[in-house]
Amino acid sequence: MNDDMTSPAGSRTKNVLSTRSxxxxxxxxxxxxxxxxxxxEFYSAVLGWRWRPARLGDRFRIALADGAPVAGIAAVAAMWQMAVAWTPYFAVISADQAAARVSERGGTAAVGPIxxxxxxxxLLADRDGATFGVWEGELFTDWETWRRAQPAFIRLHTRDAFDSAIFYGEVLDWASDLPGCCEVHYEGNEVVLRSRGDVVARIESGALESxxxxxxxxxxxxxxxxxxxEACARAAELNGGSVLSENADEAVLRDRDGAQFTVTSRRTP
Structure with missing residues (x-):
């Protein structure tokens, strides 16, 4: 998958990393x-993003924050009858193996591996229906550069955090004996995932399956x-989106299409 597919790899650098790293x-x-x-227009107003075209065609764009690629946008929801949503992709050694593991554990392989x-x-879904993707191959740029450009972390809102941690751990080799794997910690009511010492994902219980x-x-x-x-929240409202919740450090927003995301203050630990 390359940047033309609004996905993890593409623009090549001299020191391209792979998902094995x-x-x-x-x-x-x-x-x-x-x-x-x-x-x-919405994400430019709310997050200050700029855009570059993708060779795949007019339906695809790459979002840039301070010149760094941070996300892919694909105008295919209506054409492919897909839900409008943000989807995280996880680095894996083998996409085929990850998809097989998902199916074996009661999840769904929606698209691919291709x-x-x-x-x-x-593109996969866990056994509670939460959608996620896996990517095997070269990363589009240095991983730490991508993370610090704008994505802070991702959080799974799910029925049972412990059960979900087991599912994803078995699919993605979390807390395994493989070199460089992610570390899993239980802190309070959350499962916390760390990679290279950074918090990259959190899992919390409470979401209802149906x-x-x-x-x-x-x-x-x-x-x-x-x-x-606060400025992001007001910009979302002024540009056709909505604010689901807001405090000094964080706001949960919806864009014009209904896709939900969170803006988090850089001051937040």
Whole structure:
């Protein structure tokens, strides 16, 4: 999968890393959209993103924060009858193996694995229905540069954090004896995932599997850093989005299409 597919790899650097260097960790985020122009305008206003085209065609864009690629946008939700949502991708050694593990454990392989040189990708769902992706191959840039450009971390809101940690751990080789794997810790009521010492994901209990409200169904929530949470929230409201919750350090927002994401203050530990 390359940047043309709004996915984890593509723009090559002299020191391109592969998923073997950060396997099991989040390595990219992507958004399905109904209207590319409206999506660009919204995230430019809220997060200050700029855009570059992708060779795949007019339906795809790469979001840039301070010149660094941070996310992929694909205006395919209406065409492919997909939900409008942010999706995290996890680095794996083998996309085929990860997809097989998901199916064996009661999850779903929605798309793929498919070959997208220089790697392979799959769009999956865990056994509670939370959607995520896996990517095998070269990363688009240095992983730490990507993380510090804007994505802060991701959080899984799910029915049972402990059960979900076991599921993802078995699929993604968390807390295994493989060199460089992610570390899993239980802190309070959350499962905390660390890679290279950084917190990259959190899992918390409470979401209801069959809840009618998508905000309380199991889902992965993408958090983006910002210097001004309040300004992002007001910009979201002024540009056709909405604010689901807000405090000094964090706001949960919806874009014009209904995709949910969180802005988190850079001051937050």
């Amino acid at each position: 950060v396997f099991g960790a989040p390595c990219w985020v992507s958004l399905t959209s109904r209207d590319l122009t409206a999506t660009e 070959s997208l040189p220089p790697g392979r990708a799959a 809840a009618p409200d998508p905000t309380i169904r199991p889902h992965w929530q993408v958090h983006f850093y910002t210097d001004d949470v």
